[in-house]
Amino acid sequence: MLTALSEGDGHALEYASEALRADKEVVLATVKSDCTALIFASDALRADEEVVLEALKWWEDGLEHGLYHQKWDMWEEHFPVEYAHPSLKCNQVFLTKVLRNMEQPTEIRSLISLVVNTDFSNRENVLKRIYHNRYFLGYTPEAL
Numbered sequence: 001m002l003t004a005l006s007e008g009d010g011h012a013l014e015y016a017s018e019a020l021r022a023d024k025e026v027v028l029a030t031v032k033s034d035c036t037a038l039i040f041a042s043d044a045l046r047a048d049e050e051v052v053l054e055a056l057k058w059w060e061d062g063l064e065h066g067l068y069h070q071k072w073d074m075w076e077e078h079f080p081v082e083y084a085h086p087s088l089k090c091n092q093v094f095l096t097k098v099l100r101n102m103e104q105p106t107e108i109r110s111l112i113s114l115v116v117n118t119d120f121s122n123r124e125n126v127l128k129r130i131y132h133n134r135y136f137l138g139y140t141p142e143a144l
Contacts, residue, residue, distance in 0.1 A: 013040035024051065031055040031080070038083040047085035049094060055080035056101055079108055082138070090141040092116050108135075115139040 013021060013030050020026050022042035028051060030037040035055035038046060045051045059080050081089055081098055088094045095116050102109045111133060120126055120141055129136045 011036065011040070013037045016040070018042070021045075024048065027051055028054055032058060035059045035080040036078060036083070038080050043085055046083060047087050049088065049097065052080055052084045052088055052094075053097065053101055055083070056098060060102060060104060081112070086142070090139055092118075095139070111135055111139070 011034075013027070016026075021040060022044060024045060027037065027041045027045045031041075031051060031054050035058040038052065038055045041051065059078060081095070092115065095112050099109065099112055099116060102112070114129065114133070114136065118126060118129060126140060130140065
């Protein structure tokens, strides 16, 4: 099991024990070889900035090496922040760190930039952004 986790099979974490899913060392090793492992990590680790940023590095490497096609659905499907705990996914300070770690000029980078620069206290403006980009909704705090 540990070999599968560290050798690029992120979905192996799905079948791991709760203890392994909550073990930061195990999850870090797993997301360094497959960012989709973040889906199966414990809530506490999906809320851990270090873990999510490590998964982002793997994702960025995948873009750089042509692992994903230049198509929104592929990026969105595997973008590690999508798997992060809502406390991070809707956190503009954390998303600013995500932007600093994203080197590839992608549509999703543009979306994260838009989220970071949104005044969420302006409900009308937020609703307009959701209307123009449905993915924006996933980064909108519940208390809108």
